[in-house]
Amino acid sequence: xxxxxxxxxxxxxxxxxxxxxxxxxxxxxxxxxxxxxxxxxxxxxxxxxxxxxxxxxxxxxxxxxxxxxxxxxxxxxxxxxxxxxxxxxxxxxxxxxxxxxxxxxxxxxxxxxxxxxxxxxxxxxxxxxxxxxxxxxxxxxxxxxxxxxxxxxxxxxxxxxxxxxxxxxxxxxxxxxxxxxxxxxxxxxxxxxxxxxxxxxxxxxxxxxxxxxxxxxxxxxxxxxxxxxxxxxxxxxxxxxxxxxxxxxxxxxxxxxxxxxxxxxxxxxxxxxxxxxxxxxxxxxxxxxxxxxxxx
Amino acid sequence: xxxxxxxxxxxxxxxxxxxxxxxxxxxxxxxxxxxxxxxxxxxxxxxxxxxxxxxxxxxxxxxxxxxxxxxxxxxxxxxxxxxxxxxxxxxxxxxxxxxxxxxxxxxxxxxxxxxxxxxxxxxxxxxxxxxxxxxxxxxxxxxxxxxxxxxxxxxxxxxxxxxxxxxxxxxxxxxxxxxxxxxxxxxxxxxx
Numbered sequence: 176x177x178x179x180x181x182x183x184x185x186x187x188x189x190x191x192x193x194x195x196x197x198x199x200x201x202x203x204x205x206x207x208x209x210x211x212x213x214x215x216x217x218x219x220x221x222x223x224x225x226x227x228x229x230x231x232x233x234x235x236x237x238x239x240x241x242x243x244x245x246x247x248x249x250x251x252x253x254x255x256x257x258x259x260x261x262x263x264x265x266x267x268x269x270x271x272x273x274x275x276x277x278x279x280x281x282x283x284x285x286x287x288x289x290x291x292x293x294x295x296x297x298x299x300x301x302x303x304x305x306x307x308x309x310x311x312x313x314x315x316x317x318x319x320x321x322x323x324x325x326x327x328x329x330x331x332x333x334x335x336x337x338x339x340x341x342x343x344x345x346x347x348x349x350x351x352x353x354x355x356x357x358x359x360x361x362x363x364x365x366x367x368x369x370x371x372x373x374x375x376x377x378x379x380x381x382x383x384x385x386x387x388x389x390x391x392x393x394x395x396x397x398x399x400x401x402x403x404x405x406x407x408x409x410x411x412x413x414x415x416x417x418x419x420x421x422x423x424x425x426x427x428x429x430x431x432x433x434x435x436x437x438x439x440x441x442x443x444x445x446x447x448x449x450x451x452x453x454x455x456x457x458x459x460x461x462x463x464x465x466x467x468x469x470x471x
Numbered sequence: 472x473x474x475x476x477x478x479x480x481x482x483x484x485x486x487x488x489x490x491x492x493x494x495x496x497x498x499x500x501x502x503x504x505x506x507x508x509x510x511x512x513x514x515x516x517x518x519x520x521x522x523x524x525x526x527x528x529x530x531x532x533x534x535x536x537x538x539x540x541x542x543x544x545x546x547x548x549x550x551x552x553x554x555x556x557x558x559x560x561x562x563x564x565x566x567x568x569x570x571x572x573x574x575x576x577x578x579x580x581x582x583x584x585x586x587x588x589x590x591x592x593x594x595x596x597x598x599x600x601x602x603x604x605x606x607x608x609x610x611x612x613x614x615x616x617x618x619x620x621x622x623x624x625x626x627x628x629x630x631x632x633x634x635x636x637x638x639x640x641x642x643x644x645x646x647x648x649x650x651x652x653x654x655x656x657x658x659x660x661x662x663x
Contacts, residue, residue, distance in 0.1 A: 182587040189610045189649055190582055192483040193517050193550070215525030217481055217518065252562060252576060253519050254611065276582035276611070299583055426525070433480050433502070433526050440530075 177317070177371060179383055187301030187321030190254065190276065191385040194218055194322075194408050198398065198429050199387075201225050201412040204243060205250040211415070214425030218254040218276070220410065221247045226283045226330025226466070227413035227452065236284040238266040244273060256303070261470050262288025271300040277322070279303045280315075282469035283329045283412070292470065295319030305389065307340045307467055309347035309376070310366030316384055317369050323382055325406070326467040327390015330413050332454035334397045336467060337390045338404065344386065345405045351377040390467065393418070393451045395431030395444040402435035419449035473663050476501040476510035478536070480526040482518020482550060483648060490648040494656035504535045512544040512663045515551030517610065517646055520576070523550060524565060533567075540569040544639040546659040552642035553613050570637045571620035574644075578614035585610045592626040592634065599661065600654035607633065607645035615644060625658075 178184055197217025202208040208219045223239040224232065238259050248255045254276035259266040261280055266287075270278050280293050282305050295302040296319030305326035306312035312323045325344070327337030351362060351373060359377055363370040375383055388406030392398055393414035401409060411428055418424045427444040434440035462468070475491050477484045479500040488498035491514065499510050507513075513536075515523075527533045539545070540555075547555040547569075556566050558573040579585070590605045597603065605626060615632045618624060626634035633644045634655065639662055647655035 185587060185608065185649065186582075186585045186610065189608055189646065190585065192486055192649065193519070193610060195483060195485065195518075196479070196481040197519060197522055212521060215522045217522045248581075253521060254582065271583070274581045274583050301582065426529075429522065429525065430529055433530075437502075 177383075183299065184321065188384055190301060191303075191322040194254070194387075195385060196432060197408050198425075198432050199256065199408065199410045200415055200425060201410070202247060202416070203239070205246040207416055207421070208247040208251045208255075210422050211425055212251040212253050214422055215429035216253060216425065217408070218256055219247065219251060220279060221255055221257040221275070222283070225413040225416055227332070227417050228330075229283060230330040230464070230466075238263070238270065238284070241269070241273060244270075244275065248273075248275070258284055259293070260284040261286040262291050262293060264293045267293050267298065267300075267302075271298055275300065277301050277303055280320075281305065282326055282466050286469050290471075292318050303387070305467075305470065306344065308343045308366075310368045311470070312344060312382060312386075313366065313368035313372045313376070316382065317372060320384065322385050322387060324387040324389040324410055325401070327388070327392070328457050329390045329466050331391050331457055332393045332414065332417075332452040333457050334391045334393070334400065335457060337388050337392065337401055340390070341388050341401055341404045341406055348376050348380055348382070352380045392428070393454065394448075395427045395441055398428050398431045399435040399441055402432060408432065413452055417452035424448055424451075472497045473512070473660055474499055474510050475660070475663070476506065476513040478513060478515045478523070478551075481522045482516040483646070484516045486646075486648040487514045487516045487548075490653065490656050494653040494660055496660050503530070504532060507535055507539050510543075512546065512659065513539060514659070515545065515547040515554055516648070517549035517551065520550040520553040521564065523554060537567050537569070540567060540640065544641070544659065544662045545569055546641045548643045548646055548648065549610065549612055552615070552644055555640065555642055557619075558617075570622065570635070570640050570642060571618075572615050572622060572635060572637070572642065573617040574613045575616050576613050577611050579609060579612055582611055585612070588628065590626045590628055590633065593624065595623070596625040596634070596654075596658070600658050605654065606650045606652055607647075608649045609645050612644045615642070
């Protein structure tokens, strides 16, 4: 049923393969995009406000201004991604027409539909979606996502949720590999995911798409931590441009993603950095302020 | 068994490792200078060439890689081909000059212009590997605009060279590591 071998899906996953081991950085204008590219980002994510500001200022967060995205696309030569609201397939169609390289159907923006995500397999442009657990990841893949990232808690500067989500996904995948056929049927029901995808994961022990991490990464050590736990690349949102030294920090996190298993190199990358972004204690945030609970 | 390094700074190095294993070699993921001594050849994978350049410099690998290429075979795909070229434009950037070719980055356009296609490789490629068409995955691919100094074109797409051999080195602007066909990797292993 799922056409993993279709040319279209292979191209979508193919670009995600090229981003592995890299850092995708949130940028709000061309100047930041240039800093990100010069620091070694493997892609940039165009958005109107970084998550920390969305959190602070409130209001409705939408797809970024098209002029800004175009300016970013003109300025850098690395892939440019942009965010669309959950379920807002017309924002996605506009971004596709614009020619962005990837669309993030993102919980960081205000959801446009509280029941449905975008039918992503209808698009030629690839999509990345957030997930907190395996069931959510597989539902997004069933809809056509070609890359999964942990949701974490965007704009918090706190890695705890990203750690919880990557650990959960990896553990749930491991568990499937030892189950029998009839148990997988039960798991499909528990995970609320299609049986065919549950069986695929049970056979391979991985997702059928790359699995990246996002939401709360603020330091080189944070990036290395989620990669040790199984993330294949990282997204950094507010962590770079809300720190005291964006260019140096961007470069240090790029270095950390490559050297995630080498403490000496990580020490080098962590030296000479200024202040990280201020962090939030997620346990003290009211439920209504959590971004990760958006999407279903 | 031949031990082949895969430069593992960023990109689809794992896919190349799997492809090398399918073609009968032992992949070694290269991240440090010291590792170059233990390998017979090297693959530079796809990924972002600007990111790889940055990391090559940060880790002092640029010289080690250029020196390795003066004696041993190197195979670059996509970003790897860009790094191995003598001249790069759109934009102009530093490269290792292991092959006398000129490359234009992202020359087909953006991701929406990425494609899977079937090539009819040159008879020489088919003779040295096995007969038959070659599936090619192009992702935000570069175009080789010029081949100098005895470079041999082994496959073309719409007239442009996409698989080129020069002396001990090999480049592809597409991604043979993302298909089940092992012939391009097998051809590289023959050169070791």
